[in-house]
Amino acid sequence: MSDTGRSEPQRLAKCLAAQIPCSRSDAERYIAGGWVRVDGVVVEEPMARVREGQTVTLDPKAKLEPLASMTLIWHKPAGLALPDVSPLPDDVAAGLFTMANRFKGDRSGVRPLKAHRHKLLPVAGLSTAMSGLMVFTQNPGVARKIGDESAQLEHEWLVEVAADPELEDEARRDAVLKSIGKALFFDGWSLPSARASWQSELRLRLAIKGTRPGQVEHLCERAGLRVTAIRRLRLGRIGLAGLPLGEWRYLLGYERF
Numbered sequence: 508m509s510d511t512g513r514s515e516p517q518r519l520a521k522c523l524a525a526q527i528p529c530s531r532s533d534a535e536r537y538i539a540g541g542w543v544r545v546d547g548v549v550v551e552e553p554m555a556r557v558r559e560g561q562t563v564t565l566d567p568k569a570k571l572e573p574l575a576s577m578t579l580i581w582h583k584p585a586g587l588a589l590p591d592v593s594p595l596p597d598d599v600a601a602g603l604f605t606m607a608n609r610f611k612g613d614r615s616g617v618r619p620l621k622a623h624r625h626k627l628l629p630v631a632g633l634s635t636a637m638s639g640l641m642v643f644t645q646n647p648g649v650a651r652k653i654g655d656e657s658a659q660l661e662h663e664w665l666v667e668v669a670a671d672p673e674l675e676d677e678a679r680r681d682a683v684l685k686s687i688g689k690a691l692f693f694d695g696w697s698l699p700s701a702r703a704s705w706q707s708e709l710r711l712r713l714a715i716k717g718t719r720p721g722q723v724e725h726l727c728e729r730a731g732l733r734v735t736a737i738r739r740l741r742l743g744r745i746g747l748a749g750l751p752l753g754e755w756r757y758l759l760g761y762e763r764f
Contacts, residue, residue, distance in 0.1 A: 516556035542569035615757035639739030685728035
C-alpha cells in the first residue's frame with residue numbers, strides 16, 4: 508500500500524480502512540491480528556498514529572477472523588510475587604510472557620500477539636514462595652471450570668522438607684503419610700484427604716482434589732514437617748511436562764483440564 512498522504516498523524520485503523528478499503532472495525536481486526544506493518548514493522552495497536560510519508564501495508568496472507576481466547580501455561584519461579592488482581596495488568600503480562608521466554612517446544616502453532624496478553628485471568632494461583640504450574644486464561648469458561656470445580660480437579664505437588672533425624676525411621680515416615688492422608692478442616696472448609704508418598708528422604712509428592720491457599724503447608728506442619736519448597740506439578744490433566752522454569756506455552760487445542 509502507498510503512504511497515507513496526510514499532513515496530520517492519523518489513527519492506523521482509519522488509514523488502513525481508507526486504503527484497502529474496508530470498514531473501520533475490520534481494519535481494527537486486521538491490526539490486532541498482527542497482519543499490518545508500518546514502515547515494515549508490525550503494529551498491533553489500532554490507535555497507533557501514522558505520520559505523512561509512512562507506509563502502511565497489509566500482509567497478503569491476512570485473514571479476517573475473530574481473535575480466539577487464549578490460555579497460557581507458565582512455570583512460575585519461586586520468589587516471584589504477582590499482583591493480587593484479576594485480570595493481570597497488561598504491562599505485567601507483557602513482561603511475563605515474551606518471545607524470549609516462550610517454550611521452544613510449544614506445539615500450538617499459534618502466532619503470538621499482544622492481544623493474547625490482554626485481560627488474562629490468573630486461576631489457581633500460587634503464593635510468592637511457591638513455584639510450578641500456573642494458568643492464565645482469557646476464557647471465562649476455563650476460569651470457571653478451574654474455580655467452580657476446584658474440588659474435583661486434582662493438584663499434584665512436590666514438597667521438599669528440612670532434614671530431620673527422625674525421618675530416618677521408617678515408622679516415623681509412615682506416620683507422616685498417615686497424618687497427611689487424614690481429612691482436614693481448614694480455614695473454615697471441610698477438605699478431602701490428600702494422597703502422599705515419599706519420593707526421596709526429603710521430598711514428598713502430594714495429590715489433593717482442590718487446594719485452599721495454605722493447605723499444603725498446613726498438612727505438612729500438622730505432620731511435624733518443616734517445608735522448604737513447594738512446587739505444583741499438575742492441575743487436573745495438565746502438567747508441566749518438561750516446561751522449563753520461567754517459560755510459558757499456549758494450551759493446545761485438544762488439552763483439557
